[in-house]
Amino acid sequence: MKLRIVVLLSLFLLTQQVFTQNNQTHALVNVDVFNGEPDYLKGMTILVVTGKIKDIFKTGSRIIHDSINQIDLSGHYVLPGLIDTHIHMGMKGLSDSAEASRQEFRRWIYHGVTSVRDMGGDARALAREDQLIRQGLQPGPDIYFSATVGSSDMIAKDMRLKRVTRGVGIEKAGYVIEATENLDASQAVANAIESGVSGLKFYAGVDAESIRMLTAEAHDNGLKSWAHFTVFPDRPIEVINAGVDVVSHVWGAFWQDDDVDPSLKVPFTHTDFKDARAAVFPEDLSLLDSDSPELTKLFKTMVEKDVIWDLTYVVPNPKTQELYKRYALTASKAGVTFSAGTDYFNDPGERFPALYTQIEQLVSDGILTPAQAITAATLNGAKAIGIEDDYGSVEAGKVANLLILKKNPIEDITNIRQVLFTMKNGMIFNFSDY
DSSP states (O other), rough: HHHHHHHHHHHHHHHHHHHHHHHEEEEEEEEEEEOOOSSSSEEEEEEEEEEEEEEEETSSSSSOOOEEEEEEEOEEEEEEEHHHHHHEEGTTTTTOOSSHHHHHHHHHHTTTTTEEEEEEEHHHHHHHHEEEEEESSOHHHHHHOOOEEOOHHHHHHHHHHHHTTTTGGGOOOOOOOETTOOOOOHHHHHHHHHOOOEEEEESSSHHHHHHHHHHHHHHHHOEEEEEOOOOOSSSSSHHHTTTOSSOOOOOGGGGTTTTGGGGGHHHHHSSSSGHHHHHSOOOGGOOOTTTTTTHHHHHHHHHTTEEEEEOOOOOOHHHHHHHHHHHHHHHHHHHHHEEOOOSSOOOTTOSSSSHHHHHHHHHTSSSOHHHHHHHHHHHHHHHHEEEEEEESSSOOBBBBBBBESOOOTTTTTGGGGOEEEEETTTEEEGGOOO
């Protein structure tokens, strides 16, 4: 009985501590604020109340009450919290053990990553970890995740799906949708919603008409539609015209080329990870032309439909990276909107998350300006997830998810590594405590 009382008291005190922290009022004074433009709003005060940005005004233009915790940030810069739009916690073995994932969550939050989008994972485990994070019981970013949609062939063979549905079975997991001819789209989306997903992710072997039907149902129910750029058997432009909100991976754009035929490609399955590249890349990359009229039309359509490209830009192979660069440059010149997804984890010994390398290389390769790269990793990421009303920019009324830097990343994008602290929901995570 005494032990139970002690445990309950400990939980109560922890809850009270979290509640108190989330209701602290802060005034971040004399800070330069990034608002999407190369020039900052200089010498501003950001008033944070109960985890939200209450107001932003010129420092000295208003009296700040003595009871408010003032943090002088003279010479510092504030960005919105960073958003990685393509992660796979299954790669960290979340379905089996949360330990490695929680280490990654901690690294993310202490380095300014306040939201992530997980693709094709175990909705049960992701929902559990997200709840703990949002309750303040463990540090980490908010987690948004998808339901996986694939052909019968993919559902039967993909080893990842067997792992993430262990204990319930693929056929009973609402976060896995087999796109059959007689699929009840309404019921499938309802099951996905019960799993807590924020969107549907179309993987492989799903024709454009099925994507269109499920996307319409998803949108009607407040979910996003996310897809590989090429889902097979149709070309990318047919995926775009099916109404999706976000497409992923540079390699997907290759299949718009008339010299390759996606209908002949075996649907993407991870029966073995070493075969994954062969499953999605054309056999002869020399045939590809990043200046083709077909690609021009594709990117024009993306701009018209406001579809976001989750590039997952950085890859280890230099020749592949150079090909990615050509496609990304062409898309950037056409005005395509990018988000910053990594689809990758750094070695555990790396201090900074992979998202930093993604942002820096988009700038160093001339794909985006520093301001555009920051926007890709903040506001565009929020739009990709569908949370832009509350996240992604430093504005009054939005949640206080902020990254405070000691140096100006517009002058040198590598200054995004000059972290002072992260603020998430008004709570402070000091970089020096990591």
